[in-house]
Amino acid sequence: MFEGDIRELDPQVGEPVTYRLSLSSGTIELASWFNKTVRVNFTGVRRCIVCGRKVNKLFQNGYCFPCVRSLAECDLCIVKPHDCHFHLGTCRDETFAEEHCMVPHYVYLAWSSGYKVGLTRKGRQFKRWMDQGATLALPIAEVPTRKLAGELEMEIAKHLPDKTDWRKMLKEEQRPEQSLAELRQEVVARLTPEFSQYVLSDVTTYAFRYPRPEGFNVNIKSVQLDKQPIWEGTLRGAKGQYLLFDEGVWNVKKFAGYEVSITCL
Structure with a gap:
């Protein structure tokens, strides 16, 4: 059993792409989990992925509301880069901008x-x-x-x-x-x-080729831990930030900050 707060799927270049599931407590190598039953138990606890604050609701894939309001990486210009306002002197964090925005893209x-x-x-x-x-x-x-x-x-x-x-x-x-x-x-x-x-x-x-059985018919039903905190299914593959199960698909990054225990049965 692995326990911790969800972070994201961490893909690595390979043939096919390999995946690790990142938790606050460490990472899970998923290659050996494919075609096995995986159980996810959401404890009901949500923590901000930056400050660790316990909250009832998270925003923008894992941030508490105060962090959304204050952090440069949560500013609107991150999703709308053409609206960057660094040159206006109103950037939330100039050090962040110098390292992440004022660099080649x-x-x-x-x-x-x-x-x-x-x-x-x-x-x-x-x-x-x-x-x-x-x-x-x-x-x-x-x-x-x-x-x-x-x-x-x-x-x-x-x-x-x-x-x-x-x-x-x-x-x-x-x-x-x-x-x-x-x-x-x-x-x-x-x-x-x-x-x-x-x-x-x-x-x-x-x-890029992603791990999944040939001819696998994806079930587009989304896993929703808020509605079904204990969930299990047969893991077949991964693509993007999604884990693909026979029973549905799980957008892992959407639940960043959720405290879970995860078991491969």
Whole structure:
């Protein structure tokens, strides 16, 4: 039995992608748990993943309300990078911004639930792609700040989605009709000089395969620990931040901060 507060699934590049379940007390290697029954018992306790405060409700995947109001990583500009206000002198934490925002970022194309455009901090691109359940990913440009990456993403999003449909991503029903390299050429051709100066000249398409049985039919029913605190099912695979069971799918990161005991039977 493993006990602790949930953090997230931690994917590692492999063939296929390997997964660890991160808890506040340590990590669980999941490779040996596939095709076995897993029982999750939510104790009813919720703690902020930053300050550890016990609360009745958590926000933004594990933060208490005071932390949501004060931490830079919970500011709206994290999900809307083009609205970065660092230059206005109103950033919640300039040290955080210097380390996470005022650094090189990639703008990329990916295939997850379909074609999409996204951005990620340079050096974290593989984790970002695997967290989103991308099966293919291809950088477009490298820009010096998160704000500029957000502006470029917005420009490309005029023609391509910038969101992932988690249901389609998990079902893997569609396959790309056009290679990401071909799509990238079309995207680059539409860019203005303001952005085209950052386009990468030498890029690679990266492919990811996730652990799941061939022909596995995903049950899209979501595991909800608030409604069913004791839950068990047969673990078949993982993709993105989801564990895939015969009985449903569990978005692990959604329940970050929940105290649980987890057993592989």
